Amino acid sequence: MxxxxxxxxxxxxxSQRQARFYDGDSIDATGAARARSAAPSLPTSSLVSVSPSVRCRETASALGLDGVEVPELRGLDVGRWRGCTLDEVAVAEPEEVGRWIGDPDWAAHGGESVRDVCExxxxxxxxxxxxxxxxxxxVEPEVVRxxxxxxxxxxATAFWRLDVLPLTATDLSGRAGRWNLRLGRPLAAPEPGA
Structure with a gap:
């Protein structure tokens, strides 16, 4: 199978437009419109899951999906950095940011380590x-990574080297413990006449 x-x-x-650590904000009007227009491009699915965040629930809704929230699919917990821009944190805590990006086991910012989210x-x-x-x-971009x-x-050190653009699909197909991967296909409205 x-x-x-x-x-x-x-x-x-x-928060994405401002390169700010996610703080629970909603998707913007442009993002919602793009999701609605991309809805017909989605494959038929037997099961839909959603990260338990506002922007993932709103995206799912705009795509016409009625999904079940799955706690394991929550985004990376960034602890006290939530709501700050990466630039703000880099100025206030440069050593911590460097360590967080370079050491997948480090989580001293009060959040979760990269290795923990990967596991x-x-x-x-x-x-x-x-x-x-x-x-x-x-799901959140960190979940895709x-x-x-x-x-x-x-x-796990490769985590930060993978970019995940908004409203893209990453496809995995698996069998017997092995996965194949196709990264970052843009969701788009179907071509007229298609």
């Missing part, structure tokens, strides 16, 4: 191989 998982990153939100998402992805058919999941790291056996 081959399992197919499509991870969809959320539509644009103000959490990896366990969820391994469990998804029991799903018969296709699973769609609207962690799934990619896990799926192809990358070291």
């Amino acid at each position: 081959t399992t197919r998982v499509t991870l969809i990153s959320p539509a644009m939100s103000p 959490r998402v990896g366990r969820w992805l391994d469990g998804a191989q029991e799903t018969d058919g296709r699973l769609l999941a609207v 962690a799934a990619a790291v896990h799926a192809v056996g990358l070291p």
